[in-house]
Amino acid sequence: MPPLNIPRLSIMLMTLVAAFVQASAAQAEAIEEKAAICSTCHGEKGVPIDKVTPIIWGQMEGYIYLQLRDFKSGARANDLMQAVVADLTKDDLKALAAYFAAKPWPDLQQPSASKDVAAAALALNTSVGCTGCHLGDYQGDSTVPRLAGQQHEYMDKTINEFRDRTRANNPGMSDLMIASPPDGLKAMSAYLAGLQILGSTGHGSR
Amino acid sequence: MAQTYRKQQLSLLLASCTGAFLSTAAFAGQEIQQGAATQGTAAPTPAVSQDMLSGADGDSNNFLHTNGNYAQTRFYPAKQINTDNVSKMHVAWIFQTDVKESLETTPIVVDGVMYVTTSFSHVYALNAKTGEMYWHYKHKMGPITTFCCGPNNRGVAIADDKVFLATLDAKLVALDAKTGSLLWEAQVGDPELGYSETMAPTVVNGKVLIGTNGGEYGIRGFVKAFDAKTGKLAWQFDTIPENSVGVWATHDATGRDMLRDIKAEKAALAKLGDPYKTLGGGVWQNPAVDLKSNRIFFVVGNPSPDLDGSIRPGDNLYTDSLVSLDLDSGKYACHFQYIAHDVWDLDAVSPPILVDVKDKDGKVVPGVIHGGKTGHIYVHNRNDCSLIRFSDAMVPQENMWVLPTKEGARMLPGANGGVEWSPMTVNPDLGFAYAINLHQPMTYHVESTPYPGGKLWLGGAFKVIPSEKQAGNVTAVDYNTGKIAWQVDTPQPMIGGIMATAGGLVFTGEGNGWFRAYNAKDGKVLWSFQAGAGVNAPPASYSIDGKQYVVVAAGGNVQLDYKRGNNIIAFTTD
Numbered sequence: 062m063p064p065l066n067i068p069r070l071s072i073m074l075m076t077l078v079a080a081f082v083q084a085s086a087a088q089a090e091a092i093e094e095k096a097a098i099c100s101t102c103h104g105e106k107g108v109p110i111d112k113v114t115p116i117i118w119g120q121m122e123g124y125i126y127l128q129l130r131d132f133k134s135g136a137r138a139n140d141l142m143q144a145v146v147a148d149l150t151k152d153d154l155k156a157l158a159a160y161f162a163a164k165p166w167p168d169l170q171q172p173s174a175s176k177d178v179a180a181a182a183l184a185l186n187t188s189v190g191c192t193g194c195h196l197g198d199y200q201g202d203s204t205v206p207r208l209a210g211q212q213h214e215y216m217d218k219t220i221n222e223f224r225d226r227t228r229a230n231n232p233g234m235s236d237l238m239i240a241s242p243p244d245g246l247k248a249m250s251a252y253l254a255g256l257q258i259l260g261s262t263g264h265g266s267r
Numbered sequence: 268m269a270q271t272y273r274k275q276q277l278s279l280l281l282a283s284c285t286g287a288f289l290s291t292a293a294f295a296g297q298e299i300q301q302g303a304a305t306q307g308t309a310a311p312t313p314a315v316s317q318d319m320l321s322g323a324d325g326d327s328n329n330f331l332h333t334n335g336n337y338a339q340t341r342f343y344p345a346k347q348i349n350t351d352n353v354s355k356m357h358v359a360w361i362f363q364t365d366v367k368e369s370l371e372t373t374p375i376v377v378d379g380v381m382y383v384t385t386s387f388s389h390v391y392a393l394n395a396k397t398g399e400m401y402w403h404y405k406h407k408m409g410p411i412t413t414f415c416c417g418p419n420n421r422g423v424a425i426a427d428d429k430v431f432l433a434t435l436d437a438k439l440v441a442l443d444a445k446t447g448s449l450l451w452e453a454q455v456g457d458p459e460l461g462y463s464e465t466m467a468p469t470v471v472n473g474k475v476l477i478g479t480n481g482g483e484y485g486i487r488g489f490v491k492a493f494d495a496k497t498g499k500l501a502w503q504f505d506t507i508p509e510n511s512v513g514v515w516a517t518h519d520a521t522g523r524d525m526l527r528d529i530k531a532e533k534a535a536l537a538k539l540g541d542p543y544k545t546l547g548g549g550v551w552q553n554p555a556v557d558l559k560s561n562r563i564f565f566v567v568g569n570p571s572p573d574l575d576g577s578i579r580p581g582d583n584l585y586t587d588s589l590v591s592l593d594l595d596s597g598k599y600a601c602h603f604q605y606i607a608h609d610v611w612d613l614d615a616v617s618p619p620i621l622v623d624v625k626d627k628d629g630k631v632v633p634g635v636i637h638g639g640k641t642g643h644i645y646v647h648n649r650n651d652c653s654l655i656r657f658s659d660a661m662v663p664q665e666n667m668w669v670l671p672t673k674e675g676a677r678m679l680p681g682a683n684g685g686v687e688w689s690p691m692t693v694n695p696d697l698g699f700a701y702a703i704n705l706h707q708p709m710t711y712h713v714e715s716t717p718y719p720g721g722k723l724w725l726g727g728a729f730k731v732i733p734s735e736k737q738a739g740n741v742t743a744v745d746y747n748t749g750k751i752a753w754q755v756d757t758p759q760p761m762i763g764g765i766m767a768t769a770g771g772l773v774f775t776g777e778g779n780g781w782f783r784a785y786n787a788k789d790g791k792v793l794w795s796f797q798a799g800a801g802v803n804a805p806p807a808s809y810s811i812d813g814k815q816y817v818v819v820a821a822g823g824n825v826q827l828d829y830k831r832g833n834n835i836i837a838f839t840t841d
Contacts, residue, residue, distance in 0.1 A: 123410050123412060126410065127411075127459075155410065158410065162410075184733050187731055187733055188730050188731050189728060192828050193416055193417070193825060193828075196368070196417075196825065197368070197825070197831055203412040204411055204413050226716075230719070231719065231722045231723060232724065233719070233724055234723065235714070235716070236712070236727050237725070240712045240727070240728035241728075
């Protein structure tokens with residue numbers, strides 16, 4: 062085996078590094094461009110313009126990807142979102158999901174639930190086990206969305222849509238919500254809207 | 268040292284350059300290796316031979332398998348800590364992991380080195396004498412994971428100088444036991460379709476055996492065997508055969524009528540065909556290995572969707588079953604189905620135990636026992652999987668088998684059991700099996716929707732009835748008669764696991780933080796420790812320098828929402 066030609070190797074390496082940096086910069090720019098349209102509704106700083114629009118900044122990467130995928134396929138019916146994602150590839154969807162997941166979750170300053178409301182939410186959790194998937198403090202993980210601090214009215218709307226199955230891309234959630242008393246669900250959305258983000262549980266340092 | 272460092276730098280540089288053009292996987296691997304190397308020191312290199320693994324049932328120094336040995340008895344042969352001195356047991360050390368979430372790990376101990384895992388598939392190598400960390404492996408988790416009941420991990424397997432871990436994003440990875448660096452990884456299933464891994468692998472004769480989660484997502488379950496050296500797939504057994512219809516069984520293993528509408532099911536079969544492709548059948552826990560007959564025994568979980576049987580006609584083979592395979596080929600040997608066409612998720616999860624049992628004529632035969640969510644311990648003949656007997660019910664049973672309704676039908680046990688995934692243990696000298704149980708009154712609700720492509724697919728809901736009292740128990744059952752020998756009630760439902768020792772003790776923990784030692788003979792509590800978070804993991808034991816230790820994880824539990832923590836606690840006596 063011939064000895065390594067160090068100068069030549071380092072030139073090659075430098076070229077490769079330059080190409081890599083350029084490629085990632087271009088990719089990042091493209092995603093920024095694609096993401097720009099999202100802020101029209103979901104907000105410049107992650108605070109949605111409308112009360113029934115969800116926070117997507119800091120939402121779980123896997124969850125955002127699955128929703129975008131389902132908007133594209135029509136499994137989650139939404140004319141506006143379907144049009145937005147129509148021309149995007151699977152890689153675009155994944156990149157967008159990673160892009161928004163990396164943003165900080167905004168604080169909407171929604172009021173904390175009263176003791177009674179919190180107790181009713183806790184009782185619902187004991188009954189159907191919401192935290193079995195959404196995890197402690199409702200921080201979510203991967204394909205399961207973060208709920209703590211989400212828009213109150215969006216959650217109420219979503220609960221209704223799960224219950225009447227117009228939101229059809231997670232029948233398991235529909236089943237659980239249909240089996241839950243409406244009062245309990247109302248208390249749960251109020252509780253979640255005002256829940257602080259503790260960040261005390263979860264993955265550990267990454 | 269310096270040379271190693273330069274080599275690592277160069278390989279990292281190369282990986283980051285070529286990564287842009289090839290794939291990000293190589294880069295990710297380097298990151299992990301780098302992370303592991305910078306976060307600790309090398310552990311002593313183990314050399315775990317097949318002889319050591321096979322002889323684990325007589326090894327008072329190490330703890331080599333998640334369930335103690337290939338028979339999965341969790342009966343630890345050391346007796347230095349015993350009924351006479353356990354009251355003096357005290358903390359030897361506490362290790363705090365970086366992840367404060369559900370701990371279900373069984374520590375594996377080899378020559379004074381302990382390997383533990385946490386939620387989200389982290390691994391730590393520790394000095395088992397002092398609790399000091401050697402290394403920490405942080406799995407580079409993929410963006411998509413789909414899992415039921417918590418981001419848990421139940422531990423590693425070890426063979427030669429390698430540690431094996433199955434991850435939440437459905438990968439099997441092999442690590443260098445000395446450094447924690449990644450040697451190979453294999454994709455076990457597709458997380459986007461609902462596959463995930465929380466169980467510990469089992470290693471035997473150069474093969475790494477692994478099942479899968481996903482019974483709540485419409486997967487098609489399996490057990491796979493991978494080559495321990497290369498990570499190449501050796502064989503795969505689909506837990507759902509292409510003909511899953513079976514014999515149209517009308518009664519369960521205990522002879523109770525399951526109220527099936529066979530006529531409607533046959534009509535559905537003619538219309539829909541065999542539902543095998545999305546029928547579930549996860550394998551949550553380790554197989555027992557019978558080295559003599561060269562066969563493995565494991566149990567298969569519920570059919571998908573859990574509560575809606577209308578779109579999955581037939582017995583739904585081999586869901587809710589004990590299954591035995593040939594170890595070398597993965598070929599079917601025998602099975603026994605506890606509940607055909609289950610619509611309650613009262614499936615089979617707790618790992619089977621191989622132990623000699625008396626058959627109906629009182630003759631001692633090779634047996635295999637399993638603790639069911641129904642609350643029965645089932646005793647089988649190992650030769651043909653046939654049922655010899657089932658135990659007294661360890662929890663209240665009411666209204667079995669009422670069919671789920673839209674409004675909800677009350678039935679006991681609730682859908683978590685009985686015995687959940689928690690491994691049982693046996694004391695072969697006493698002829699007792701020990702199980703921890705849940706009592707959670709629930710209503711069963713049914714809804715019907717088609718396969719949702721890897722999303723949660725329960726076909727309804729199980730609801731805890733908030734006004735009814737929940738509880739748990741620790742139960743000893745004489746497996747040669749099926750009679751309950753003793754039972755101790757606990758204030759909360761029990762989940763985690765249990766271990767018996769030759770010192771006449773049984774160890775198990777509770778969701779309220781209590782970790783206790785019981786007298787194996789009569790259930791008397793001989794020692795207790797408050798861990799400050801739920802003790803919902805199976806205990807283990809080991810010895811170093813002639814001193815015996817007991818170790819358990821206290822991290823709480825997602826499924827039952829028990830207080831989370833992040834402690835691995837080792838105990839000893841002076």
